[in-house]
Amino acid sequence: MSETNTVSPLRQRMIEDMNARKLCAGTQRGHIRACKRFAGFVKRSPETATLEDIRRFQLHLAETGVSICTRNRIMTGLRFLFRVTLRRLDLAEEIYHIREPQKLPLVMSVDEIKRLLAVASSLKTRVLLSLGYGCGLRASEIVRLKVKHIDRAQNIIRIEQSKGRKDRNVMLPAEMLDLLRQWWKARRGYDATTPIHERWLFPGRRPGQPMTTRQLNRLFHEAADAAGIRKGVTLHTLRHSFATHLLEDDTHIRTIQALLGHTKLDTTARYSHVATGMISAAPKYARKVPISAIEKRTSFQPSDARGFCCSRDFASQRRHQPQSAAATYSTSIVESLRARAAGAGFSATH
Numbered sequence: 001m002s003e004t005n006t007v008s009p010l011r012q013r014m015i016e017d018m019n020a021r022k023l024c025a026g027t028q029r030g031h032i033r034a035c036k037r038f039a040g041f042v043k044r045s046p047e048t049a050t051l052e053d054i055r056r057f058q059l060h061l062a063e064t065g066v067s068i069c070t071r072n073r074i075m076t077g078l079r080f081l082f083r084v085t086l087r088r089l090d091l092a093e094e095i096y097h098i099r100e101p102q103k104l105p106l107v108m109s110v111d112e113i114k115r116l117l118a119v120a121s122s123l124k125t126r127v128l129l130s131l132g133y134g135c136g137l138r139a140s141e142i143v144r145l146k147v148k149h150i151d152r153a154q155n156i157i158r159i160e161q162s163k164g165r166k167d168r169n170v171m172l173p174a175e176m177l178d179l180l181r182q183w184w185k186a187r188r189g190y191d192a193t194t195p196i197h198e199r200w201l202f203p204g205r206r207p208g209q210p211m212t213t214r215q216l217n218r219l220f221h222e223a224a225d226a227a228g229i230r231k232g233v234t235l236h237t238l239r240h241s242f243a244t245h246l247l248e249d250d251t252h253i254r255t256i257q258a259l260l261g262h263t264k265l266d267t268t269a270r271y272s273h274v275a276t277g278m279i280s281a282a283p284k285y286a287r288k289v290p291i292s293a294i295e296k297r298t299s300f301q302p303s304d305a306r307g308f309c310c311s312r313d314f315a316s317q318r319r320h321q322p323q324s325a326a327a328t329y330s331t332s333i334v335e336s337l338r339a340r341a342a343g344a345g346f347s348a349t350h
Contacts, residue, residue: 034077105240132238148197
């Protein structure tokens with residue numbers, strides 16, 4: 001994090017606390033920005049904040065239409081200030097977070113992916129976008145690739161210290177390796193004195209630095225516009241599409257989890273909600289539903305409904321009757337995912 005000569009003692013102490021806890025530069029910038037916003041609201045130093053100031057600030061964020069995600073990030077930064085730096089636990093307890101809405105990721109079709117790569121304006125753009133879709137890499141992972149991360153002997157790409165400070169390996173398809181070789185021949189950079197294995201695959205404009213994620217995003221949106229893709233897609237959509245298409249091709253869900261670097265299986269399982277190939281196959285589950293048995297359940301007359309529902313053994317009768325179509329379908333999907341996980345020696349509930 002860049003520092004200036006006008007850093008206040010409180011800000012300097014907070015920066016030191018964040019450095020001691022090894023918070024990344026992006027997280028530190030977000031925390032500092034949140035504290036500056038709070039100080040601008042109360043018009044004095046956060047050291048003199050009161051419980052009423054915290055309450056009014058959270059109300060202010062709600063009234064000004066700040067998104068839930070942004071609001072929670074702001075309050076996370078404030079909580080760090082009050083709990084760690086100022087040791088004001090009474091103020092930290094007043095900070096609460098709002099449950100964020102669960103949204104399905106946007107996915108591109110295979111045809112849209114082909115169009116996107118076909119209209120790439122340069123070899124560099126084609127290689128960058130191919131890494132995003134063909135290997136499921138994040139933007140930050142793509143731009144920080146070095147020569148040493150490409151393992152041609154094992155046909156893998158090693159991702160070091162990515163999100164969550166985790167390492168992982170992803171596959172390196174033969175087509176992707178050919179593209180990387182073409183790019184290496186055409187690549188230009190100001191790093192002739194740097195050892196080859198330490199050179200960036202995609203050097204930036206500044207010597208010794210990789211290209212920025214902003215440049216990569218700009219190249220993606222130019223290609224998406226040229227391909228006529230009107231969805232609200234982002235570069236991260238390529239990663240979503242990578243996982244969804246693997247799931248539709250019956251790739252083991254644990255394998256997809258490892259390739260994406262997810263800690264929890266639940267995070268990977270959400271792609272089953274957007275895998276159109278699996279959703280379109282729903283009729284084969286519906287055929288297994290005993291429709292005749294369901295009709296028998298609803299064949300009694302309305303005049304008998306009150307007495308039947310009030311019967312003491314109604315609950316026991318329901319336990320022995322077939323599930324509804326929706327319940328049977330949901331159970332079939334879960335059992336299918338569990339069976340795939342068990343096929344590789346894993347437990348789907350791990």
